[in-house]
Amino acid sequence: MAEMKPAEVPTPAGGTGRRAGRGRPRRVSMADVAQLAGVSSQTVSRVSNGDPAVIESTRLKVLEAMNQLGYRPNSAARALKRGDFRAIGVITMGLTSTGNVRTLDAIAGSASREGYAVTLIPLDAPTQENVKGAFTRLDELAVDAVVLIMEVHLLDTAALTLPPHVKVVVVDSDATGRFxxxxxxxxxxxxxxxxxxxxxxxxxxxxxxGPEESFAAGRRSDAWEATLREEGRAVPPALRGDWTPESGYEAGLRLADEPGCTAVFVANDQMALGVLRAFHERGRRVPEDVSVVGFDDIPDAASYIPPLTTVRQDFAEVGALCVDAALRELRGETVTGVRLVPTALVERSSTAAPRPAGGV
Structure with a gap:
């Protein structure tokens, strides 16, 4: 087979394929590959689509021609022909939340291992119009399934019209049985x-x-109160933050002034960081005077002063299960119900037994 540079694409007129006056080769076509390999365009198409019926020697000859010409198959056209796009869309409420970012990262990793790309659309507010617009955009970008990382109780899901061919998975255990x-x-x-x-x-x-409108914060708060009542303990008034260290600091200053406060459960690690700072500034030692537990087990939690005892969320498993559910739906399986991923308590140095009364 004669050597041929990618820029020298043969044309019907026998030229090199350069556009007059532009010095730039035209786009390599399937017909060009077929001509160089000495096969039909249909055979090139079958090789591009991974047809196992193509004879190995022919397949190698076509691949060699593709490499010589720098030919890249049109993935969009191939997807239309197959009826799938090998892409998963993700709609999420912004990228400032630790949980959302780590869940997105896990979804992207799991999708990649399955040969799927991820298309992301972040929203600044969970309105019906925003979500509808995001689905319209993803439909235009051609995805096979969509993962919603948001608290759908903020939406009127009954009124939300979604593209009928797109499979949906929701990261939110308060979601209805629709997905x-x-x-x-x-x-x-x-x-x-x-x-x-x-x-x-x-x-x-x-x-x-956490924030009053957050489902996750509500579930954590409800379980805190229920556990205390089941154990016959007093339920102190809950304070509320917005997931940020700044809000944790403000709440920590108030908690530091509560002489009866010897233990605090903080709804996320970032707010716990602010609480630790407030206690330090007010001279409340952790864990000698007050114990602190966070939630999430962010990568920095082990480097707090002191290292933070916290609840670990398995974001990798959540992401893997999202992709698994989406792919099962795409295979035509019926996927229903809620799959909850267990948590684990990670004990570090921010918790200890309370000091005896009058102790030092």
Whole structure:
């Protein structure tokens, strides 16, 4: 087979394929590959689509021609022919939340291992119009399935019209039965945090909750209160933050002024960082004077001062299960119900037994 540079694409007129006056070769076509390999365009198409019926020697000859010419198959055209695009769309509420970012990262990794790309559309507000617009955009970008990383109780899902051919998976265990659901077991994690502090000997546990509109924050707060009541303990008034260290700091200043506060369950690690700072500034030692437990187990939690005891969410498993549910739907399987991923308490140096009364 004669050597041929990619720029010298043969044309019907026998020229090199350069556009007059532009010095740039035209796009290599399937017909060009077929001519160089000495096969039909149909055979080139079959090789591009991975048809196992193509004779190996012919396949190698076509691939060699593709390499020589720098030919790249049109993935969009191939997808249309197959009826799938090997792409999963993700709609999420912004990228500032640790949970959302780590879940997205896990979805992207799992999708890549399955040979799928991920198309991301972040939203600044969970309105019906925004979500409809995101689905329209993903439909234009050609995806096979969509993962919603948002709290759908903020939406009127009954009124939400979605493209009928797109499969949907939701990361939110408060979602209706309309879609397959994957989420962390928020209640289990909160119970583990509170029970750990009670088992250490604390009389009760104070709580810094997340935003009122957050389902995850609500589940954690409900489980905190339920665990205390089941154990016959007093339920202190809950404080509320917005997931940020700044809000944790403000709440921590208030908690530092509560003489009866010896243990705090904070709804996420970032707010716990602010709480630790506030206690340090007010001279409340952790864990000697007050124990602190967070939620998430972010990568920095082990480097806090002191290293933070926290509830670990298995974001990798959540992401893998989302992709698994989407692919099962694409294979025509019926996927229903809620799949909750267990949490685990990670004990570090921010918790300890309370000091005896009058102790130093």
């Amino acid at each position: 397959p659901v994957v989420d962390t077991d928020q209640r289990q994690g909160a119970r583990q945090a509170v029970q750990h502090l009670l088992d250490l000997g604390h009389e009760t546990v104070w709580h810094l909750a």
